[in-house]
Amino acid sequence: xxxxxxxxxxxxxxxxxxxxxxxxxxxxxxxxxxxxxxxxxxxxxxxxxxxxxxxxxxxxxxxxxxxxxxxxxxxxxxxxxxxxxxxxxxxxxxxxxxxxxxxxxxxxxxxxxxxxxxxxxxxxxxxxxxxxxxxxxxxxxxxxxxxxxxxxxxxxxxxxxxxxxxxxxxxxxxxxxxxxxxxxxxxxxxxxxxxxxxxxxxxxxxxxxxxxxxxxxxxxxxxxxxxxxxxxxxxxxxxxxxxxxxxxxxxxxxxxxx
Amino acid sequence: xxxxxxxxxxxxxxxxxxxxxxxxxxxxxxxxxxxxxxxxxxxxxxxxxxxxxxxxxxxxxxxxxxxxxxxxxxxxxxxxxxxxxxxxxxxxxxxxxxxxxxxxxxxxxxxxxxxxxxxxxxxxxxxxxxxxxxxxxxxxxxxxxxxxxxxxxxxxxxxxxxxxxxxxxxxxxxxxxxxxxxxxxxxxxxxxxxxxxxxxxxxxxxxx
Numbered sequence: 127x128x129x130x131x132x133x134x135x136x137x138x139x140x141x142x143x144x145x146x147x148x149x150x151x152x153x154x155x156x157x158x159x160x161x162x163x164x165x166x167x168x169x170x171x172x173x174x175x176x177x178x179x180x181x182x183x184x185x186x187x188x189x190x191x192x193x194x195x196x197x198x199x200x201x202x203x204x205x206x207x208x209x210x211x212x213x214x215x216x217x218x219x220x221x222x223x224x225x226x227x228x229x230x231x232x233x234x235x236x237x238x239x240x241x242x243x244x245x246x247x248x249x250x251x252x253x254x255x256x257x258x259x260x261x262x263x264x265x266x267x268x269x270x271x272x273x274x275x276x277x278x279x280x281x282x283x284x285x286x287x288x289x290x291x292x293x294x295x296x297x298x299x300x301x302x303x304x305x306x307x308x309x310x311x312x313x314x315x316x317x318x319x320x321x322x323x324x325x326x327x328x329x330x331x332x333x334x335x336x337x338x339x340x341x342x343x344x345x346x347x348x349x350x351x352x353x354x355x356x357x358x359x360x361x362x363x364x365x366x367x368x369x370x371x372x373x374x375x376x377x378x379x380x381x382x383x384x
Numbered sequence: 385x386x387x388x389x390x391x392x393x394x395x396x397x398x399x400x401x402x403x404x405x406x407x408x409x410x411x412x413x414x415x416x417x418x419x420x421x422x423x424x425x426x427x428x429x430x431x432x433x434x435x436x437x438x439x440x441x442x443x444x445x446x447x448x449x450x451x452x453x454x455x456x457x458x459x460x461x462x463x464x465x466x467x468x469x470x471x472x473x474x475x476x477x478x479x480x481x482x483x484x485x486x487x488x489x490x491x492x493x494x495x496x497x498x499x500x501x502x503x504x505x506x507x508x509x510x511x512x513x514x515x516x517x518x519x520x521x522x523x524x525x526x527x528x529x530x531x532x533x534x535x536x537x538x539x540x541x542x543x544x545x546x547x548x549x550x551x552x553x554x555x556x557x558x559x560x561x562x563x564x565x566x567x568x569x570x571x572x573x574x575x576x577x578x579x580x581x582x583x584x585x586x587x588x589x590x591x592x
Contacts, residue, residue, distance in 0.1 A: 128509070170577070197400050224397070248434060324504070325503050325508070347508065
């Protein structure tokens with residue numbers, strides 16, 4: 127039976143691992159991405175997500191180098207994104223060792239880009255990353271450029287449109303909850319899951335075991351976790367054993383497999 | 385001393401396959417060159433993307449004939465990964481009808497979402513059940529038979545004797561095939577952590 131996935135999420139700024147709260151406060155330093163990836167590999171994480179949150183020509187080269195070094199030592203799927211604007215960017219990341227490339231702002235600028243990328247590299251290579259926030263009165267809107275650029279799109283209709291553009295997976299992030307450890311936005315997760323035929327990774331707000339159980343209960347295929355692993359004593363091993371004992375179908379923990 | 389040639393036809397994350405093979409302590413080279421392939425002891429055909437596009441890319445480099453010489457005529461141990469396994473089939477109906485290499489009888493069809501409206505692609509870690517004993521899976525304990533999959537199509541072998549392992553996603557499908565020196569896995573050993581590395585170690589030790 128297909129397992130629910132636990133995916134540590136790395137945010138990179140200028141090649142350094144950082145963590146924000148709600149996208150816009152001062153980042154906290156969070157360590158070396160390559161050594162942290164090895165630790166998560168040893169802990170039996172199911173995949174890694176690596177996002178460059180302040181992409182530039184200089185950071186692009188650093189990200190390619192980091193992805194290359196991680197892929198030499200860590201044998202699990204890597205989703206990499208941030209500043210992906212051209213098909214050549216996708217090629218570069220896949221060559222560096224990425225398995226999936228996350229497209230966010232460029233999809234908002236040019237929805238045809240997702241379709242072109244899926245056609246060129248295969249649907250399963252293309253993840254569309256959707257950042258959204260509550261703009262008041264219970265209205266949700268998708269934001270690009272790291273939460274700075276508004277759009278007219280509702281996250282659910284946008285996700286369906288991206289599915290129709292042949293992306294292979296959706297990474298959904300609540301800006302309002304990101305870094306707050308206050309729990310996933312389960313209501314949107316459930317609505318989006320009901321609307322989608324492709325896998326859904328949910329991100330933003332995980333602060334504990336019960337939040338993961340709620341997200342999986344709402345239909346998420348995977349949970350992305352950042353602050354919880356970086357700044358608390360939770361690890362994928364501990365989370366996994368808790369989830370197993372709560373009846374969630376995840377991989378057996380690495381310690382029990384060895 | 386084993387040395388593994390990983391076929392480069394511009395499709396898929398070949399670097400990860402090379403990294404994982406090298407992690408086994410074995411030399412690996414990414415190539416499409418007939419002479420380099422001739423020097424290798426084992427051959428891996430990776431691949432992601434679409435079937436028709438991949439076959440066209442192989443043909444553009446003359447690889448079907450080169451591989452036939454190495455694998456069918458010379459009998460070198462061969463492993464197809466994901467699309468690289470599906471390419472062994474006679475044909476696929478992915479985005480139109482396409483002929484495959486035809487090394488293992490069968491065809492490639494889209495996964496059926498079934499009554500549970502399962503999500504396609506089948507993406508993530510899933511359990512594999514062995515249907516035959518094979519050196520490719522030696523030293524892997526039953527609780528290590530969990531691998532990473534990402535695919536929307538599956539290989540329907542014409543002869544059950546060529547099926548080595550099954551996986552279930554709604555309905556059972558072929559997770560691994562074997563015919564003489566030709567092996568294929570639908571999952572990605574290079575992305576399946578310790579289980580995948582162990583499988584690749586078994587491959588490079590295998591000299592049928």
